[in-house]
Amino acid sequence: MKVARICSQIFFLGLFLFLFIKTDYTGFDTIEYAVNILFRIDPLLALCTMLAGKVIIALMAPALIILLVSLIFGRGFCGWFCPVGTMLDGAHHVLGRRKKENKPTRFPRLALIILLFIVVSSLLNFPVVGYLDPFSILVRAFSQSMYPAFNSLAVSFFSFTYESAPPAVNLVTEPLYSLLKQSVLPFEQKHYDLALLSFMMFAALFLLEFAQRRFFCRNICPLGALIGLVSRLSILRVNGGDSDCGKCRHCSQICRMGAIDDDRNIRMGSCSLCMDCLEQCPRQIIGFKSGFLTPGNHEISLSRRKFIGTLAAGAMVPPILNVRNNNYHEQANLVRPPGAREEREFLYRCVRCAECIQVCIGNALQPTFLQSGIEGIFTPRLVARTGYCEFNCTLCGQVCPTGAIKELTLEQKHRTKIGHAWFDKNVCLPYAKGIPCIVCEEHCPTPEKAIRFRLADVYDDQDRKVRVKQPYVVDSLCIGCGICETKCPVPGRSAIYITSAGEERDRDSFLPVSGEQGGGAEIY
Amino acid sequence: MKNKTLNRRKFLQQVSLFSVGLTLVVPRFSISNAFASSPPLSRLALVKGTNYGQITREAVATLGGMNQFVRPGDSVVIKPNIGWDRSVEQGANTHPLVVKALVEMVLEAGGSRVLVFDHTCNEKRRCYRNSGMEEVLGAMGRAVKLEHIDDRKFIPVDIEKGISLTRWDIYKEALLADCYINVPVAKHHGLSRLTLGLKNNMGVIGGNRGRLHHDLGQKLADLATVVKPQLTVVDATRMLMKNGPQGGRVKDVRKADTVVASTDPVAADAYVTTLFGLRPEEISSTVAAHKMGLGEMNLDRISVKERIL
Numbered sequence: 001m002k003v004a005r006i007c008s009q010i011f012f013l014g015l016f017l018f019l020f021i022k023t024d025y026t027g028f029d030t031i032e033y034a035v036n037i038l039f040r041i042d043p044l045l046a047l048c049t050m051l052a053g054k055v056i057i058a059l060m061a062p063a064l065i066i067l068l069v070s071l072i073f074g075r076g077f078c079g080w081f082c083p084v085g086t087m088l089d090g091a092h093h094v095l096g097r098r099k100k101e102n103k104p105t106r107f108p109r110l111a112l113i114i115l116l117f118i119v120v121s122s123l124l125n126f127p128v129v130g131y132l133d134p135f136s137i138l139v140r141a142f143s144q145s146m147y148p149a150f151n152s153l154a155v156s157f158f159s160f161t162y163e164s165a166p167p168a169v170n171l172v173t174e175p176l177y178s179l180l181k182q183s184v185l186p187f188e189q190k191h192y193d194l195a196l197l198s199f200m201m202f203a204a205l206f207l208l209e210f211a212q213r214r215f216f217c218r219n220i221c222p223l224g225a226l227i228g229l230v231s232r233l234s235i236l237r238v239n240g241g242d243s244d245c246g247k248c249r250h251c252s253q254i255c256r257m258g259a260i261d262d263d264r265n266i267r268m269g270s271c272s273l274c275m276d277c278l279e280q281c282p283r284q285i286i287g288f289k290s291g292f293l294t295p296g297n298h299e300i301s302l303s304r305r306k307f308i309g310t311l312a313a314g315a316m317v318p319p320i321l322n323v324r325n326n327n328y329h330e331q332a333n334l335v336r337p338p339g340a341r342e343e344r345e346f347l348y349r350c351v352r353c354a355e356c357i358q359v360c361i362g363n364a365l366q367p368t369f370l371q372s373g374i375e376g377i378f379t380p381r382l383v384a385r386t387g388y389c390e391f392n393c394t395l396c397g398q399v400c401p402t403g404a405i406k407e408l409t410l411e412q413k414h415r416t417k418i419g420h421a422w423f424d425k426n427v428c429l430p431y432a433k434g435i436p437c438i439v440c441e442e443h444c445p446t447p448e449k450a451i452r453f454r455l456a457d458v459y460d461d462q463d464r465k466v467r468v469k470q471p472y473v474v475d476s477l478c479i480g481c482g483i484c485e486t487k488c489p490v491p492g493r494s495a496i497y498i499t500s501a502g503e504e505r506d507r508d509s510f511l512p513v514s515g516e517q518g519g520g521a522e523i524y
Numbered sequence: 525m526k527n528k529t530l531n532r533r534k535f536l537q538q539v540s541l542f543s544v545g546l547t548l549v550v551p552r553f554s555i556s557n558a559f560a561s562s563p564p565l566s567r568l569a570l571v572k573g574t575n576y577g578q579i580t581r582e583a584v585a586t587l588g589g590m591n592q593f594v595r596p597g598d599s600v601v602i603k604p605n606i607g608w609d610r611s612v613e614q615g616a617n618t619h620p621l622v623v624k625a626l627v628e629m630v631l632e633a634g635g636s637r638v639l640v641f642d643h644t645c646n647e648k649r650r651c652y653r654n655s656g657m658e659e660v661l662g663a664m665g666r667a668v669k670l671e672h673i674d675d676r677k678f679i680p681v682d683i684e685k686g687i688s689l690t691r692w693d694i695y696k697e698a699l700l701a702d703c704y705i706n707v708p709v710a711k712h713h714g715l716s717r718l719t720l721g722l723k724n725n726m727g728v729i730g731g732n733r734g735r736l737h738h739d740l741g742q743k744l745a746d747l748a749t750v751v752k753p754q755l756t757v758v759d760a761t762r763m764l765m766k767n768g769p770q771g772g773r774v775k776d777v778r779k780a781d782t783v784v785a786s787t788d789p790v791a792a793d794a795y796v797t798t799l800f801g802l803r804p805e806e807i808s809s810t811v812a813a814h815k816m817g818l819g820e821m822n823l824d825r826i827s828v829k830e831r832i833l
Contacts (some may be wrong), residue, residue: 027653162676187649361647390647392609392654429738439734441714443645447772453714469715487645489734 001275005079009086016083020142021184023358023399029410031398036355038083038135039401041066044115044223045136045351048122048129049402052348059403070227074234078217078224078257079272084134084205088214089256091206105218105258105270106211108300111225113310116302118222120314125344126321127375130352132222134205140378141202143358144192144367149199151186190363191386194378198354198367213256218270228269232299237291238271240264241281251277251286265298324373332499334371335382335419335480338389339397339406342505343372349404352378356396356405363387364482365396382418384482384498389418391445391481414446419480420502420511421451421473428495430468434460438471440484440496450477451484475502475511565827566788566820568795572781573833576761580625583757583785586829589633593754596634598702601641602626603753604657605709605724608770609646612656615762615777616770618709620656622759622783626705627661627668639697641671642727645770648672671697678730685816686746688739693730698751706753706789710760710796712768712776716740718800719769720793721756722748722809741808748789748818756792758784760799790819791826798823 016038023035039045046063050056066077078085118129130136154177161173181187192198208215217224241251241264252260255277259270266277266286278286302310337356340346357365357380364387365380372379380396382389391414397407408416421440429435430453441451453469460466480498488494502511569586571579584590594600604618612619627638640661644651652658652670661670678693698704708724715737716723722744726733728751736743760782764771771777780799786792790813794804804810804821814821 025647025649027649159676361650390609390650392650393647435738436715436740437734437737438715439737442737442769445646445770445772447767447776449714449767487734489732489737491732 002279005273005275008080009089012081013083013086020139020147020358021186023143023355024187025359025361025393025395029392029394031359031395035359036353036399036401037062038139039351039353039355042133042135042223042351043067044118044133044226045129045402047226048118048127049349049351051119052122052125052127053345057349057402059401066227067230070230071233072235074231074236074268074271074273075224075227075257076236076273077227079274082134084138085214085217085272088205088209088216091209092213092256095209103212104261106215107219108258109302109306110219111221111228112300112302113306114220115222115225115229116307116310117314120311121317122348124315124318125348126314126318127348127350129222130350130378132220133351134216134221134223136352136354136378137201137205139358140198140352140354140367143198143354145195145199146202147186147358148190148192148195151189154180154185155189188363192357193366193383194369198378212258214272217272218258231271232267232269233292234268235290235292236273237268237289238266238273238278239287239289240266240277241283241285245283245285248282251281254280261298263298267299269299321373321375331371332501333381334368335384335482335498335500335503336505337365337380337382337396337405338413338416338418338479339394339400339408340418340505341404341406342507346404346505347372347376347379349402350376350379351402351404353401354378354380355399355401356380359395359399360387360389361393361395362390362486364389364486382480382482382498384485385494386486388483388486389481391483415479417479417502417504419482419498419500420475421478421480421482421484421496421498422501423471423473424493424495424497427490427493428471429490430456430470431458434458434464434466434468436468437489438469439487439489441469441471443483443487445481445483446477446479448474448477450474450479471496475513478502566786566791566825568784568786568788568791568826568828570782570784570795570828570830571833572831574781575833576619576621576781576783577625577628579761579781579783579833580622580757580785581629582831582833583783584626584629584755586831587755587785587787590629591633593705594630594633594635594703596636598630598635599637599639599700600630600635600703600705601639601697601701602630602705602707603698603724603727604640604642604707604759605727606642606651606655606657607645607727609650609654610770610772611654613762613774613777614771615709615711615764616768616772617651617655617657618707618759619761620660622757622761623657623707624660624664626707626757627664630703630705631667635703636667638668639671639701640669641673641695641697643673643695643730643733644727675730681750683746683750685749687816688742689736689746692747694750695728695730698728703755704751704753706756708756708758709762709764710758710799711764711771712766712800714768716744716807716809717802718793718797718807720796720807721753721758721789722793722813725751741812744809745812745816745818748813749816752818753789754787756786756789758792758796760784760796763799765800786826788819788826790814790821794821794823795826795828 019035022033041062043063046060158177205216257270259267366383367378397405425431429437444451453471456470482498484496485494569583571583573579604623608616610616677696681694708721713719763778763780766776
């Protein structure tokens, strides 16, 4: 059984890694694999996004499967499927086993308190589930720090061999590099904000292993706590030892989830079905039995005071958030991906999974820090100086597991305005310096060109009169993709920049149009 | 193709010294004489027809056949325009059938290796795929490689004859090829009015390329002093007449079914300019390159052979 469990862990970890690498353009406009399935089956994310958004999200229906599985097999998900759990178990083997006794779970109620806080907050419109959901932490770390860092190391090494090593070495390293590029390496080096923060949050899970085995799972993980609540009613139960065991408490000592107490009762709300106790019991007395919808007597519970205290804590924050001077439609630098819902709805649904950030082939989507408030950390925004939204690409909406970014057809995407381009004429060379340029116009992808130019005479800084082509934006055509800002050759700050003005998803953010049409009246 | 071996050896030496870090200063790569000089009177072939492979072959045959440019065993670079994430009908990239015909001819002439690439403007994989290049070239065997730009292969080059552009990063493969064939697609361009052969050379350079726009005509001419294709084949099968260089609307594309070939890159640009109803002197890079002696822009000094298939 233990072998089966280990095989299962390795398989699903491998599957996760495979799907992660496939979260990319693979030659087709539609993504081939269900790369976001890990998030769609997450019942914690499903619950909280639906509570926050006050809506049923069909995309998250697969989460019911995990709840059903937990109803039958308890927290077997944690022991057999969860990639974070697998990695923590693997780390345990590397970090070395301790000879000393396995202490009981340090903060047994903390995970439940965190769960309750998150659920109450979601209900009251403070969407924080993505911060502590293990899958969000995992994929953010991979996407925004570890995978690009891995590539950076590989590229450094193979650049070194290419430039400095003798040809005999290159006979080996160059084919190896090609092979790695075709298989595990990303296609290009990408750059991300909050790389260090994402990594540290993930690394913390492993550092906590020094305090206690599966510390995160036992003490913090809100997903585990939710599954644990359902697991108390599980059909499959593990029957522990009895008083005939005498002084032996081997099961209790080796239990990685701290599910076995001194009386050898096994709490299904904690037991991850790792089978260690089953295999190692000297009396071989541990086995399965069945129960149904009757919780065991020894599960962790919150005292009434803790329960109400947590509710109160969760309820206190949202009203204060509403006082903030955080007018969403005035957030000029908060340009969301095409297909993003209106901001409040977006924040309720976005679980900070980084799938869109990972898949964005232009490296345009970056996690925000505080630009969208404390409840919006790690949500995606377009940073046009880093990358742009590729005109014919619709991948972000395809991978979003909650529909925070709607899936758009190509025709819809071509017409979706996410922001607007503005010229800084004090910097733009044809205006400010009489130097020809219009690289922006060259790259503007809309078939009718949202950037055009007109001839003008200006004085350059040598007082010579020159005739140059000066670019201007056609408001009705610009969709805010940002390629102009990416390619603007002016060093440092771009002479053309994208703001969220005029974004389609915000009814208050309209661009006044010159001439007789427009003024915004027609939207009411 | 005389003197090439000597300069190439010296060039490779300098490249490896620079790479190993033994020289701290960017060495001066004297490659201005590395490639063959053009024949005395500029010859140009123009072929019209609906079979793009056939008209390409005919155009090269008119100039004497691929054997004039490729010797057995040669390593050849073919540089089409694959810069944009656009389909074949949209006319923003070189037509894949034109490139295919050229690759076939190179292999028939004994070329041992054909490398095709472009430093794209849009996302690399989308460009290579949606332009049709991946599909066509993937089926042509192991001697043909469609390569994505490898950032390790850019090397800084001093452009000795450069007036406006005196140093820039250039893709190593373009400089080391035994034979370099430039295959631009003829289309409208906002800044330069048209983008033809000389502008297509921007696909082998790195760095912040937008900066070339600041004095585009002269900079392209300067670049042409070091990037000197033996053969220029202009794809005018589909001419993007408006909203170039990337277009997007099929109605902006004129189906002209024409291929123009020449050993003189300036003559090629000059003549194709007339197909758009413009005069050669209206394109600043043509004028600048002609002034530097890189080729002929006067139409009456270009010997044109036209064929309609």
